[in-house]
Amino acid sequence: MKKTLIALCTLAVGGMSLSACGGSEAADDGSITMGFAQVGAESGWRTANTTSIQDSAEEAGIDLKFSDAQQKQENQIKSIRSYIQQKVDVIAFSPVVETGWDAVLQEAKRAKIPVVLTDRAVDTEDTSLYVTFIGSDFVEEGEKAGQWLVDNADASDVDKDGAVNVVELQGTTGSAPAIDRKKGFEDKIAADSTIKITESQTGDFTRDGGKQVMEAFLQSNPKIDVVYAHNDDMGLGAIEAIKAAGKKPGTDIKIITVDAVKDGMTALAAGEINFIVECSPLLGPQLMDVAEKVVAGEEVPDRIVTEETTFTPEQAAEALPDRKY
Numbered sequence: 001m002k003k004t005l006i007a008l009c010t011l012a013v014g015g016m017s018l019s020a021c022g023g024s025e026a027a028d029d030g031s032i033t034m035g036f037a038q039v040g041a042e043s044g045w046r047t048a049n050t051t052s053i054q055d056s057a058e059e060a061g062i063d064l065k066f067s068d069a070q071q072k073q074e075n076q077i078k079s080i081r082s083y084i085q086q087k088v089d090v091i092a093f094s095p096v097v098e099t100g101w102d103a104v105l106q107e108a109k110r111a112k113i114p115v116v117l118t119d120r121a122v123d124t125e126d127t128s129l130y131v132t133f134i135g136s137d138f139v140e141e142g143e144k145a146g147q148w149l150v151d152n153a154d155a156s157d158v159d160k161d162g163a164v165n166v167v168e169l170q171g172t173t174g175s176a177p178a179i180d181r182k183k184g185f186e187d188k189i190a191a192d193s194t195i196k197i198t199e200s201q202t203g204d205f206t207r208d209g210g211k212q213v214m215e216a217f218l219q220s221n222p223k224i225d226v227v228y229a230h231n232d233d234m235g236l237g238a239i240e241a242i243k244a245a246g247k248k249p250g251t252d253i254k255i256i257t258v259d260a261v262k263d264g265m266t267a268l269a270a271g272e273i274n275f276i277v278e279c280s281p282l283l284g285p286q287l288m289d290v291a292e293k294v295v296a297g298e299e300v301p302d303r304i305v306t307e308e309t310t311f312t313p314e315q316a317a318e319a320l321p322d323r324k325y
């Protein structure tokens with residue numbers, strides 16, 4: 001399905017720039033201004049994502065206004081409002097949580113500024129509020145993690161008591177990747193009745209959050225066979241907690257994570273993580289390409305899915321020398 005876009009055309013009259021279609025206004029030199037409202041700097045993934053966006057904007061000659069919301073929705077809303085006031089040509093953002101965006105997106109729509117979602121989705125009935133969503137299929141990522149466990153459950157049950165006890169470190173509560181990675185994982189492990197999620201709490205996608213939640217899990221659970229962390233950073237925090245409890249990560253307790261950033265891949269190659277589902281943060285080039293098309297009034301697909309793979313320890317060791325992030 002394609003969305004037809006209204007061309008955002010500009011007219012230069014007597015040295016002034018007027019917007020012929022109302023709303024957004026390209027600079028006189030024809031260059032594009034993008035306002036980007038980033039989630040924060042919570043993880044290695046996010047840092048790589050920010051670098052990708054900044055580098056690709058520079059390469060494309062797009063003037064980027066960038067803000068870091070420190071994982072707070074109200075900060076992202078403020079940034080988006082300020083981009084509307086500044087009459088940028090296009091707004092892009094990675095919504096920290098799924099719900100609560102309709103009002104500000106209506107304001108952007110009224111100002112005729114197109115909005116591109118990157119990385120995370122919003123939950124709204126009105127899909128006319130954004131042009132397209134560029135990012136991963138998080139349900140599929142959760143499914144890949146769950147399928148690996150179903151296929152390797154025997155090896156994960158270190159006590160051989162017939163039960164595979166999984167603790168889950170969830171991403172930010174209410175965020176698309178936390179909701180979808182949980183769902184995909186649960187759907188797959190349902191095929192094996194010996195696998196049970198015994199604990200599930202948010203570590204907010206941070207290393208410190210993962211460490212603290214894992215410390216609490218270790219204290220209250222005598223038998224943990226598997227950690228499923230919604231990102232590498234929380235898995236890396238869990239590794240610290242497991243070591244501090246005198247156990248061997250990857251051996252005494254199996255660890256499955258999502259992302260495949262360099263630190264995660266290093267721990268995987270060293271056998272401290274057992275399996276990583278890749279989630280690519282390199283969304284910058286696609287975003288700039290889409291922004292150029294949207295501002296030019298061209299059609300773009302309403303969903304652009306990122307291609308990604310999975311890694312075992314051997315595959316991580318092979319991929320690491322060329323890993324850029």
Ligand code: GYE
Nearest residue numbers: 042043045119177205231
């Ligand atoms: O997996 C995590 C980050 O939204 C896909 O956010 C992104 C997630 C990523 O903090 O590391």
